[in-house]
Amino acid sequence: xxxxxxxxxxxxxxxxxxxxxxxxxxxxTLHSGEIHALMGENGAGKSTLIKxxxxxxxxxxxxxxxxxxxxxxxxxxxxxxxxxxxVYQEITLCPNLSVAENMFIGRTSGIGQNWKKMNEDAGRIxxxxxxxxxxxxxxxxxxxxxxxxxxxxxxxxMDCKVLILDEPTSSLDEQEVEKLFKLMxxxxxxxxxxxxxxxxxxxxxxxxxxxxxxxxxxxxxxxVIEDLPRVQLVAKMLGKEMDDLADIKGDQPTFERKEGDxxxxxxxxxxxxxxxxxxxxxxxxxxxxxxxxxxxSGRSECVRAIFGADRIIGGTVKKHGKPVKISKPLDAMxxxxxxxxxxxxxxxxxxDLSVRDNIILAAQLLRGxxxxxxxxxxxxxxxxxxxxxSIKTASADTPIKSLSGGNQQKVILARWLMTHPxxLILDEPTxxxxxxxxxxxQKLVLKLASEGTSVTFISSEMDEMLRTCSRLIVMRDRRVxxxxxxxxxxxxMIMNTIAGxxx
Numbered sequence: 461x462x463x464x465x466x467x468x469x470x471x472x473x474x475x476x477x478x479x480x481x482x483x484x485x486x487x488x489t490l491h492s493g494e495i496h497a498l499m500g501e502n503g504a505g506k507s508t509l510i511k512x513x514x515x516x517x518x519x520x521x522x523x524x525x526x527x528x529x530x531x532x533x534x535x536x537x538x539x540x541x542x543x544x545x546x547v548y549q550e551i552t553l554c555p556n557l558s559v560a561e562n563m564f565i566g567r568t569s570g571i572g573q574n575w576k577k578m579n580e581d582a583g584r585i586x587x588x589x590x591x592x593x594x595x596x597x598x599x600x601x602x603x604x605x606x607x608x609x610x611x612x613x614x615x616x617x618m619d620c621k622v623l624i625l626d627e628p629t630s631s632l633d634e635q636e637v638e639k640l641f642k643l644m645x646x647x648x649x650x651x652x653x654x655x656x657x658x659x660x661x662x663x664x665x666x667x668x669x670x671x672x673x674x675x676x677x678x679x680x681x682x683x684v685i686e687d688l689p690r691v692q693l694v695a696k697m698l699g700k701e702m703d704d705l706a707d708i709k710g711d712q713p714t715f716e717r718k719e720g721d722x723x724x725x726x727x728x729x730x731x732x733x734x735x736x737x738x739x740x741x742x743x744x745x746x747x748x749x750x751x752x753x754x755x756x757s758g759r760s761e762c763v764r765a766i767f768g769a770d771r772i773i774g775g776t777v778k779k780h781g782k783p784v785k786i787s788k789p790l791d792a793m794x795x796x797x798x799x800x801x802x803x804x805x806x807x808x809x810x811x812d813l814s815v816r817d818n819i820i821l822a823a824q825l826l827r828g829x830x831x832x833x834x835x836x837x838x839x840x841x842x843x844x845x846x847x848x849x850s851i852k853t854a855s856a857d858t859p860i861k862s863l864s865g866g867n868q869q870k871v872i873l874a875r876w877l878m879t880h881p882x883x884l885i886l887d888e889p890t891x892x893x894x895x896x897x898x899x900x901x902q903k904l905v906l907k908l909a910s911e912g913t914s915v916t917f918i919s920s921e922m923d924e925m926l927r928t929c930s931r932l933i934v935m936r937d938r939r940v941x942x943x944x945x946x947x948x949x950x951x952x953m954i955m956n957t958i959a960g961x962x963x
Contacts, residue, residue: 466528467492467653468513468544468622473522475508477862479854482508486522486679488672490622490653495644497656497664500674500697501894503852503864506657509674510624514539514546526621545615546624553611555600559586559593563614585613589643605636609643616647623647624655629663630891633754641667659894661690675699694895721745722781724914725766725797725883730775732765737939738774741766743883743914748905750917750925753935753958759918760802761938763885766916767792767799793826796882800872800889802918809868811861815853816842818860818871823878845874850900866893873901883914890919902928922951934958 468490475483483505490496498506511517513524515533524531526542533539536546553562560582582595591609593602599610608628615623625644629637644654644667656668664671664685671688673680673696680696688696726742736758743749751759764770766777768786777786779795786792792799810818819842820833827833833841842856849870853863860871869889876884886905890898905915905928917928925932926949934942934957942957 465492466490467494467526469523469525469528470509470513471523471525473509473512473524474520475512475517476520477854482677483512483519484677486674486677487682488679489682490655492621492651492653493648494670495648495654495656495668497658497668497671498674499658499664499671499693500680501866501896503676503867504674504697504894505677506674507626507864508677510546510626510655510657514544514624543619543621544624545620545622546626547608547611547615547628548626553599553607553614555598555607557599558596559599559602559610560595562599562610563595563617585617586610589613589616589646591643592639603636605632605639608632608640612643612647616652620652622653622655624657626657627659628656629658629660633756637663661693664693665690673697697895723778725777725779727766727775727777730762730765730777731773732761732770733773734761734764734770735938736761736765739940741933743916745882745914746909746912747931748909748915748917748929749931749933750919750929751933751935752918752922752925752954757935757958758938759935760887762933762935762940763799763887763916763918767797767885769799769801790825793822793879797885798822798876798879798881798883799885800869800876800887802887802891809860809872812859814857815846815851815860815863815871816856819845819856819874819878822875826879841878845878848877849874849904866897869893869901870897873904877908881913883916884908885916887918888920889917890921890924898924922954925954926951 466489468488470486470488473483473486486505486509488498488509498509500506508517512519513533515535515538518534524533526544531542533542533544539545554565557565560579563582563585564578579595586593586595589609591606591613593606593610599607602610612623612625628640632640644656647654656664658664668685670682670684671693672682673693675697721744723742724745728740729738730741731738739762741762751762753759761770765772768788768791772787777784784795786795789799810821816838820838823841824833839856845851846853846856851870851874852867860868863871873889889901902924905917909915917925919925929949931943931945932949932954933940934944934954936958944953944957
């Protein structure tokens with residue numbers, strides 16, 4: 461196939477849900493041997509377009525062409541049959557099976573299986589794609605990055621022409637991202653067309669050839685990567701110039717602490733069963749601080765220890781100078797601590813419950829399930845926080861699992877704000893969500909701090925931490941190696957502290 465040949469065309473795609481027009485006259489074109497980014501805010505229509513293409517949703521109007529031939533796709537199985545495969549952010553393979561079994565699962569009879577041939581075939585594919593895994597090793601023993609590569613190898617071996625990668629890098633470190641990009645470039649050379657859905661702008665400019673931008677369910681445009689500077693991409697995604705990314709701290713007044721005020725919370729020698737070294741910690745009223753460090757440095761384990769989410773095996777905790785015992789999350793909640801976890805799908809949302817029920821969940825737990833909120837109270841609270849956080853949902857009755865990632869995150873944030881916490885812990889609150897929502901959450905954090913709430917903010921994006929925090933605790937290898945504030949708060953100082961030892 462000619463490298464510049466049109467591989468996929470979607471024309472005039474419409475899709476509506478009750479109360480929401482998700483796609484309106486959207487076009488999308490993918491060439492063979494092309495890595496094409498699909499960009500837009502949460503709720504822009506990216507996921508819906510992908511689900512229409514892969515048969516998860518039926519389209520209301522429009523046509524799909526593969527190699528200039530019209531195709532009708534009613535299910536993911538139909539999509540695979542015509543050569544369209546998707547690898548999602550959440551790994552959907554079986555960790556207890558071998559790499560080879562995962563690559564061929566569902567494609568062999570299982571009776572009289574030639575294990576030797578299967579392992580040899582898998583080994584050949586892994587080698588051809590330069591994937592650092594053995595066919596016979598258990599998939600669960602591989603890193604998340606390698607597991608994703610195995611999922612890609614499975615898709616490619618099934619005569620994949622169009623490969624959709626949906627947020628594949630959100631859980632990877634820099635070295636793992638580079639390995640994935642190497643594999644993507646290798647597939648590009650083989651003529652595979654890749655649709656890359658991501659929120660990481662740097663990655664788009666590193667690996668992609670073209671960008672298609674959606675906004676509010678409509679096509680903004682298709683652009684060659686060299687013709688679209690980053691600032692213009694942000695402006696097109698948001699529909700406005702984004703000049704408030706540089707310094708949002710100036711937008712909010714700072715909370716004035718009184719002389720002699722004790723820290724809201726402080727910990728000494730705190731240690732959990734998650735492998736972090738004993739650490740000291742304090743946070744003042746109205747302060748935003750953060751834990752920073754490379755992936756796996758122990759950032760999340762520290763805040764999980766503070767919240768009692770992991771078993772505490774040492775250390776003391778004080779609230780306003782008085783000792784308190786926090787051995788489980790309910791203890792923390794009763795002491796005014798709220799915690800938005802890193803993995804919203806596993807630890808955050810209750811997918812089948814409505815937006816309303818997800819919002820009132822923590823407050824109801826504190827109140828006690830034998831004293832349920834009335835329907836009127838629940839509706840009032842839900843409506844208040846949907847409005848406060850600009851949550852995009854058809855209604856409070858909508859199941860939370862049908863919301864975009866950014867709006868799910870806002871619902872979980874609403875859940876904790878409803879408990880009126882003294883101390884709010886936010887672990888990766890903006891991961892996998894759009895730039896506009898990121899700025900909304902950052903501004904909200906600073907507003908809460910200006911009103912006296914203490915906030916610990918964790919993000920993998922260093923510039924986001926610098927925009928939001930006034931003090932950073934630096935982690936390396938599951939121990940605290942430094943603390944930075946004031947003029948020390950710079951990207952260079954953080955990197956030097958991470959790399960250079962105790963400060």
